[in-house]
Amino acid sequence: MTVAARIMDLGTESAFEVLAKARVLEAQGKEIIHLEIGEPDFDTPRHIVEAGMQAISDGFTHYGPTAGLPELREAIARNSREVRGTTTDPANVVVTPGAKPIMFYTLLALGEPGVEVIYPNPGFPIYESMIRFTGATPVPMRLFEERAYHPDLDALAGLITDKTRLIILNSPENPCGSALTKAELETIANLVKQHPGIYVMADEIYKDILYTGEHYSIASIPGMEERTIILDGFSKSYAMTGWRLGYGIVPEELVPHVVKLAVNSVSCAATFTQKAGIAALEGAQDGVEAMAAEFAVRRRLIADGLRSIPGIKCPEPEGAFYAFPSIEGTGLSSGEFEDRAMAEAGVALLSGGAFGEYGKGYVRLSYANSQENIQKAIGQLDRLVRAL
Numbered sequence: 001m002t003v004a005a006r007i008m009d010l011g012t013e014s015a016f017e018v019l020a021k022a023r024v025l026e027a028q029g030k031e032i033i034h035l036e037i038g039e040p041d042f043d044t045p046r047h048i049v050e051a052g053m054q055a056i057s058d059g060f061t062h063y064g065p066t067a068g069l070p071e072l073r074e075a076i077a078r079n080s081r082e083v084r085g086t087t088t089d090p091a092n093v094v095v096t097p098g099a100k101p102i103m104f105y106t107l108l109a110l111g112e113p114g115v116e117v118i119y120p121n122p123g124f125p126i127y128e129s130m131i132r133f134t135g136a137t138p139v140p141m142r143l144f145e146e147r148a149y150h151p152d153l154d155a156l157a158g159l160i161t162d163k164t165r166l167i168i169l170n171s172p173e174n175p176c177g178s179a180l181t182k183a184e185l186e187t188i189a190n191l192v193k194q195h196p197g198i199y200v201m202a203d204e205i206y207k208d209i210l211y212t213g214e215h216y217s218i219a220s221i222p223g224m225e226e227r228t229i230i231l232d233g234f235s236k237s238y239a240m241t242g243w244r245l246g247y248g249i250v251p252e253e254l255v256p257h258v259v260k261l262a263v264n265s266v267s268c269a270a271t272f273t274q275k276a277g278i279a280a281l282e283g284a285q286d287g288v289e290a291m292a293a294e295f296a297v298r299r300r301l302i303a304d305g306l307r308s309i310p311g312i313k314c315p316e317p318e319g320a321f322y323a324f325p326s327i328e329g330t331g332l333s334s335g336e337f338e339d340r341a342m343a344e345a346g347v348a349l350l351s352g353g354a355f356g357e358y359g360k361g362y363v364r365l366s367y368a369n370s371q372e373n374i375q376k377a378i379g380q381l382d383r384l385v386r387a388l
């Protein structure tokens, strides 16, 4: 079989592979604690579920407009104006099945050979995968453990060339759990404004799970809204990963291209999930708040627990639900740590190498699991490491 050469450039998300391995062990009767997969372990709030079921009963089971139901686009625009302070118009909103397609479409619309795309590393693996797929050159913006996984912005200035077309930001960040400060975003905005051809893709999917201060969007900085593609959605904030509902808030000149990519690929997001999305944005937000409060308790448990294990260092996570400790002091590589944690400690976690070159020497643990399981996992990892 001959496949297109660009297919060979596609990477993957190892969380799904590690989950599959864990399922095999579980089928053999082994107990595994799942700290690999990046999805809230909470149910979708009841009023959202009911809105989705009602929509199915009401016949929202057909194709809808490619860019999304007008009432959802309006709700998203209103929400963004309120929470980010942007001037978002419904016409800027493109609704997609999950937020991931916005990543895909942005990179397909802007990436091509000869173009450079700056992206966080360690970072969400699909960024680098998709940059390569388009033929563009991935330029890693390193996040440093000693800076609590923030970038060096002087170094970022040096990465920008006349070939740079896109800078990807992710705050709060997967896998590092860091969150860019307002001052950092302002510095980045000033850099971007010196280069008229550069867009920013701001992946804000974890914006509601933040332990320090308020979320701040680069799009709210004067002159940046027209240069920023905001990627956001319902998966994390409303525990709706399986509903597949996300969106982009896209500068006017990019909207037709993004919509054309959507019509060429998915036609539209399911209409009943879009109805549920309206209920999510417009209904009570106490589910989001309760979930974030519970994640804050687990963050303490996991960060303190990891630090108590010899050879492990763990910067304080600032947002999302991931800890990204250095495991270099254990003498294992991150791949070995992933394998032995699963096989010998019964803990599924991810090698940091899956998040890019600068993730080597680290592992990612998702704390989207109960306090009890987190404590148990820490105990089992501690025993594994002490026995090395």
Ligand SMILES: Cc1ncc(COP(=O)(O)O)c(C=O)c1O
Residues within 6 Å of the ligand: 038, 097, 098, 099, 100, 101, 124, 170, 173, 174, 203, 205, 233, 234, 235, 241, 245, 246
């Ligand atoms: C940083 C980041 N962006 C985007 C997504 C995609 O979200 P969705 O499930 O809505 O496609 C994820 C999911 O894990 C993520 O971690």
